[in-house]
Amino acid sequence: MSRQNRYLQESGTTAIIWIAATLVAVPFFCLMGDLLWNGLNHLSFSFVFSAPQNAGREGGIGPILISTLFILGVCMGVALPMGLGTALFLAEYTRHDHVPGRLIRGSLDVLAGVPSIVFGLFGNALFCQTFGLGFSILSGGLTLACMVLPILIRTVEESFRAISNEQRLSAAALGLSKPTTIRTILFPAAMPGLLVGVILGLGRAIAETAALIFTSGYVDRMPESLMDSGRSLAVHIYDLAMNVAGGNPHAYATALILVSLLFIINFSSSRMAARWMSFNQLPA
């Protein structure tokens, strides 16, 4: 290949990569620009903390924010221990090619691709009706937990598998029991992966609409317990945009709050992971 052709090939490849990366970034910046342009002037202290009035056209999103946080709390409170336990089972107590592990992994992969509306109907049938929890924050949180479990489990399992086997052998060679090895050595080493799983899970949960309409309901009052119905931010945005004439300005402002929440969650988790990594990998 001549020198000129090689130069052209290299420049062409670099240009294609740059264009692809830019095209990916464009929708994000357009979306953020649209949200800021239409939502920023409706944001205020009272909007964040006051109750909605006139079907959400006026007032704020205080109770909706609280309901969302409750739903996320229930979701992660259930998904984290279950996800961690299942990931440990898959990574530490079964071989990669064993039947139980393959069965669980296969079903998780299918679950990860199930549309959220199906989870909503399932949650409604199981939690709201069969378990008698009704339209409640608890039903919504549990349904979301089912949704985020696949992604959480696979991420955490991979982070356990990424730990060098020599660490396990070294621990065993010191006479450490398996529970001690998991608790003191494997768990801290897998922490960054666990945080990534939590970020991905929270991201999916906080943005969910379809599954929550059928489980946690529409009520925009301040929840008094987990058995109360509660409207999440995403459901509120959907309702204002689709069902409430003149609701768009507050829908934009609510979307801005939701995206900000996502930013806060991502940023704080990344900081935690970075702190963790920096402790473990200080230069000599």
Place this chain on the structure above:
Amino acid sequence: MDVVQSTPRIIPDPEERSGLRAWLPYPSTEPCSDPVPHIRAKNLSIAYQGHQALRNVTLEIHRGCITALVGPSGCGKTSFLTSLNRLTDLIPGCQVSGNLHMHELDVLAPTTDVLQLRRTVGMIFQKPTVFPFSIRKNLELPLREHGTYDRTLLASAMEKVLQQVGLWDEVKDRLDHPAQALSGGQQQRLCLARALVLAPDVLLLDEPCSALDPLSSGIVEDLIVTLRGYVTVIIVTHNLAQARRIGDHIAFFWSCDGVGQLIEYDTAQAIFETPAHELTAAYISGARG
């Protein structure tokens, strides 16, 4: 003179040796002088997924000796080593048969307390495997696991063992720093300290110097030599010069038709000067392997 011999060595002074004497569990004996073997293997065979890796190894290792296992890769040296602390239990599909005794303890018996066995049989691996937390916690963890919680005892054991491996002066001001921030040689010495902090009877070393630079390798090798008479040391090494320098006994393994076998086991002097088997002679002369 080879590279390792030409590098500066840190030989522990008599005070350090007395520190070692104070810490290790039983008084020094003349190495290899106990007539009763410490470890007895008889017809020991190891197979992975039905494929034989080691066949009919029979040998007796005496207390306080340094025994070097030499031979080409894939001849079962590491398999033999890991059977001594039952790490083979952790390898899926691994089957160990034959007899293996450590004193009166039947190592392979299903009723043997494996965690207790591993407390008394320490092991160091090829690559330093410090745990991802502080130097202090690396040393305290095994002690706590085996029932020592008293802070004074923990601190004293840590200081003694770090002095023993020559790390104390280098790390005493950063005990709470991550162990992974240490250099490779320091990490391997920390691993040695972590194994010694449990005051083991036997120390298994799987090519402990192969991932280290010559200087660090020399330091670790000298530390191993200081254990002679206190701990029964079994070391796998590909470095024949090292085996000759530190080994009291040499076990030469060879792979025959893909199955590892013990070809010859004798004193280092006999193996290197008057090998009985032609394969041994060819291997140590560099003609085979």
